[in-house]
Amino acid sequence: xxVLITGADGFIGSHLTELMATSGYDVxxxxxxxxFNSWGWLDTIEKGILNSLEVVAGDVRDPNAVRxxxxxxxxxxxxxxxxxxxxxxxxxxxxxxxxxKGTLNILQACKERQTRVLVTSTSEVYGTARYVxxxxxxxxxxxxxxxxxxxxxxxxxxxxxxxxELPVTIVRPFNTYGPRQSAxxxxxxxxxxxxxxxxxxxxxxxxxxxxxxxxxxxxxxxxAILKCAKAIGEEINIASGCEISIGDLARDIISQAGVTCxxxxxxxxxxPEKSEVERLLGCNEKICKLTGWKPSYTFSxxxxxxxxxxxxxxxxxRYKADIYNL
Numbered sequence: 001x002x003v004l005i006t007g008a009d010g011f012i013g014s015h016l017t018e019l020m021a022t023s024g025y026d027v028x029x030x031x032x033x034x035x036f037n038s039w040g041w042l043d044t045i046e047k048g049i050l051n052s053l054e055v056v057a058g059d060v061r062d063p064n065a066v067r068x069x070x071x072x073x074x075x076x077x078x079x080x081x082x083x084x085x086x087x088x089x090x091x092x093x094x095x096x097x098x099x100x101k102g103t104l105n106i107l108q109a110c111k112e113r114q115t116r117v118l119v120t121s122t123s124e125v126y127g128t129a130r131y132v133x134x135x136x137x138x139x140x141x142x143x144x145x146x147x148x149x150x151x152x153x154x155x156x157x158x159x160x161x162x163x164x165e166l167p168v169t170i171v172r173p174f175n176t177y178g179p180r181q182s183a184x185x186x187x188x189x190x191x192x193x194x195x196x197x198x199x200x201x202x203x204x205x206x207x208x209x210x211x212x213x214x215x216x217x218x219x220x221x222x223x224a225i226l227k228c229a230k231a232i233g234e235e236i237n238i239a240s241g242c243e244i245s246i247g248d249l250a251r252d253i254i255s256q257a258g259v260t261c262x263x264x265x266x267x268x269x270x271x272p273e274k275s276e277v278e279r280l281l282g283c284n285e286k287i288c289k290l291t292g293w294k295p296s297y298t299f300s301x302x303x304x305x306x307x308x309x310x311x312x313x314x315x316x317x318r319y320k321a322d323i324y325n326l
Contacts, residue, residue: 070115123237173213206247214305
């Protein structure tokens with residue numbers, strides 16, 4: 001099977017590209033075009049795997065580039081998106097263009113040949129939990145411009161399934177962490193400050209809870225859903241079914257790192273009150289029932305691997321621990 005992965009140069013995308021390339025798939029990796037000819041995190045993977053890929057640079061906002069990338073593929077896993085919530089307060093237009101229009105371009109291109117497509121959602125579309133665990137029937141709440149654009153993209157995907165019988169699945173990962181994650185995420189924020197020698201870890205609100213999932217488990221979830229014909233037309237959570245507060249998460253990481261430091265609240269890192277998602281705890285019954293998927297990593301195991309990756313000086317120097325990354 002020839003599979004296009006959009007956002008292959010990003011955090012989850014690069015891990016998924018590696019997994020699929022080593023699982024016998026013919027992978028075309030769609031990366032964001034830039035004049036440096038950088039393929040993002042793909043530049044860091046094993047050369048043997050990298051050489052097996054067909055890498056195509058472009059922009060999901062451009063329908064012609066998308067049509068060219070989709071051509072000849074049996075399936076598409078659409079991961080390309082703008083994901084940082086704080087930056088969505090500043091640049092909502094860009095999020096609409098990338099997350100909604102970009103998804104529309106993917107759906108239109110897939111419609112031409114009825115290409116199987118997995119559209120990546122986010123647990124942020126649920127907003128603060130109205131009940132837990134959050135299943136796929138939970139109401140949607142656009143508590144940030146980012147989450148609102150992902151709600152819009154999801155509903156576009158649904159419409160293409162219902163209107164044109166496009167074989168779509170909406171895949172909804174809960175909070176993902178691991179090596180290569182962007183600096184704006186909570187776990188890299190904590191680890192990079194720790195490893196840079198800071199005696200104070202600056203964070204935002206410590207009380208919200210999250211359902212944390214190691215990136216390798218999330219990628220296995222995508223692969224399981226791709227293989228499952230019964231997943232077509234469905235919205236499917238990938239979640240651990242466990243929750244942890246940001247404060248406890250930080251204390252766990254500090255303990256694993258074997259250091260002593262203080263956790264302080266940095267006002268600029270706080271979301272607006274009505275925008276903060278206070279609780280996320282996902283239900284994974286649907287994916288388990290449909291595919292047999294289940295997490296392989298405990299939180300402690302995943303954090304240990306993540307810390308080890310960041311301890312590599314070549315990896316750590318890519319991050320700016322001394323500034324707040326939007």
